[in-house]
Amino acid sequence: MTPSHGPGTGPASRWSDLERPPLNAPALRRALLRPGSLWTSVDLVPGTGSTNTDLAARAASLAEGAVLVAEEQTAGRGRLGRTWTAPARSGLFFSVLLKPDVPARRLAWLPLLTGVAVATGLARAAGVDTALKWPNDLLVTVGGEERKAGGILAERAGDDGVVVGVGVNVTLRADELPVPAAGSLALADAVCTDRDPLLRAVLRSLEEWYGRWTAASGDPDASGLQAAYAAGCATLGRAVRAELPGDRTLTGRAAAIDGEGRLVVALPEGGREAVGAGDIVHLRPAD
CATH class of the missing domain: 3.30.930.10 (Bira Bifunctional Protein; Domain 2)
Structure with missing residues (x-):
């Protein structure tokens, strides 16, 4: 939406990019x-x-x-x-x-x-x-x-x-x-x-x-x-790698979100571990 009036359109103007008008x-x-x-x-x-x-x-x-x-x-x-x-x-x-x-x-x-x-x-x-x-x-x-x-x-x-x-x-x-x-x-x-x-x-x-x-x-x-x-979670059901605090890494399948909001990872060797903090990488099958 292009504004119908307002300050000039010089380089310093908030209207200078007409495709990105300011919020009202x-x-x-x-x-x-x-x-x-x-x-x-x-x-x-x-x-x-x-x-x-x-x-x-x-x-x-x-x-x-x-x-x-x-x-x-x-x-x-x-x-x-x-x-x-x-x-x-x-x-x-x-x-x-x-x-x-x-x-x-x-x-x-x-x-x-x-x-x-x-x-x-x-x-x-x-x-x-x-x-x-x-x-x-x-x-x-x-x-x-x-x-x-x-x-x-x-x-x-x-x-x-x-x-x-x-x-x-x-x-x-x-x-x-x-x-x-x-x-x-x-x-x-x-x-x-x-x-x-x-x-x-x-x-x-x-x-x-x-x-x-x-x-x-x-x-x-x-x-x-x-x-x-x-x-709505794209992580569930996926193969994931969890990069955890302390340089620890966990790989498995994202199985659930538990009652505390943690990601439950099913481990390849059996068992599950709940992850409360860390970086999650979605793995493709080839990975």
Whole structure:
């Protein structure tokens, strides 16, 4: 959508890339900040290092449901210290502050819940089949190949808060991908790449799933979360290699997601092991 008015279109202008118009903050607030909503504030900044870092620093003074959105992140972070970068206005880069009143042992489900919510929202608004790679990657299919188009990072903030960050590549072109294994909604033939309705859909989906989960005291079975995650998880049933802390490696078949959100790996020699932290590699049969 090309804007009908606004600042000039010089190199420094936020309108300079007409294929990537800026998000409409007033419209997002009107759509999301309603009575009874989980969302209590929506702040949009042109750029920052990391929305997770910024929101965590302000968590003590904010109510649950604060949302921070950036048009560009220069020091976005993923799991295991990885960086997340993308051109300005090419994706959704945001963090939310949540303060779930659930048992501490169930907090590990929060990034998995966010994955289900993001995948559900994007399916509705973008018409893209988004799968989940345990524990926090969003996968799309580009040219018949599985590609990572997004990721989730949850971090504790203060005594009772959790900041959950989401990054999704929306309009990245093939020559802009940071690595060959990356993808975007546009490359996956999304029917919509307008970031405003995409962000609204994702946040509404997150509100819906978070409400179910917290109403069930974080119980993944009673809330339907465990079944929904398993149904959308591309890792289950696959041959995988788990690269674990301490330079330990585990190879087997991803058999299940247990009640604590861990990946249960069936070992070739028999038996099973639950993986709570580590990097998972999907193996092809030849591997």
